[in-house]
Amino acid sequence: MKKLFLLPLFAVLMAFCSGAFAQAGDMSTPDGLVKTVTSQVLDQIKADKQIQSGNITRITELVNEKILPYTDFTRTTRLVMGRNWNTATPEQQKQIVEQFKLLLIRTYSGALAQVRNQQVEYKPFRADPSDTDVVVRSVVVNNGSPIQLDYRLYKTPQGWKVYDINVLGAWLIQAYQQQFSEQIQQHGVDGLLQFLTQRNQQLASGKAS
Template identity: 45%
Template sequence: MFLRRLALFFSATLLMFGAASARADAQAPDALIKQVSTDVLESLKADKSVKAGDLQKIIALVDAKVMPHVNFQRMTSSAVGRYWRQATPEQQKRLQDEFKVLLVRTYSGALAQVKDQTVQLKPMRGSAADPEVVVKTEVRGQGDPIQLDYRLEKVGDGWKIYDVNVMGVWLVENYRNSFAQEIGANGIDGLIGKLAERNKAARG
């Protein structure tokens, strides 16, 4: 139940990071999050297909608007942990591809839940000149506010998300534990097969 709530709230809020303009990318990370989240929330509320639960439309939206703002290689390698260095380049590519599909579908399944939420930023510690920052936000809507912390790294003039904390649990760390168990039992190819099987079942 907790992991389901974790996926729901993470996905619902990460989806607020829609495609930003070059001007927005040059902003401070907290200002970028605020501006983009507001813009995307408005577009979600106005999209009848999304509200109706059109999964293919939602998947396309997630892939186009969320993934460009995620350092997916870093997220995948961090989730796989020490085993990443043991994987061949082909295995690394397959892990990244399957992990991306898993998360995109997770986000897509929760996107229809986005209705009247708003995002409030908390004061950011550190400076936008730092190579990595944590941006803390609070999602307010029906029910109790949800605390969310985002880890971002500076890439060129922009920022990329590489981890998120929901209710005290970092997403990458959560996957790292389950991935390590699968690799320990069945090897890297076993994890790839498990992810592929899960994604295939979701498509069915």
């Protein structure tokens, strides 16, 4: 199971926390939103020693307060599950979203402790005013190594929301689709929920392998 959840939240954390040189922009535009949130989150990390030390409670509070308002994690989870989403009850859907979010936070909380002054370069943003689904592209330079980091957003009545992240050419949603599908095929929706819950318990107790 060690390789099952290797990718995403590191990308999310780096995406939102590496904006050392990002300038605050117009939150009503996709690129402005991403740049502004990166700056706000980085400032909070620098000011909070508990987050820097890996305190999972403070990290979860940071994600809930500063990141989740600008993401649609339910949409992310629904796309990861594909047609299996509709076979889950509303309560199962709610629990899977919450356990998946917690799993990503727990798995990659250590990345926050490493956030310092990575440089981020935003690629020119190109989109038509009528577009409702866009990609904001960037490159993060970490210890001299460039990391491709892109964000997929869609327009909602409440503004733009991030729902997918691409790191080094691998999109979060695509990375998890097969893994979730296999769990459901073998054990059903309840089996997927049980697996996510047990994995979180292992991570919380330090027994994950």
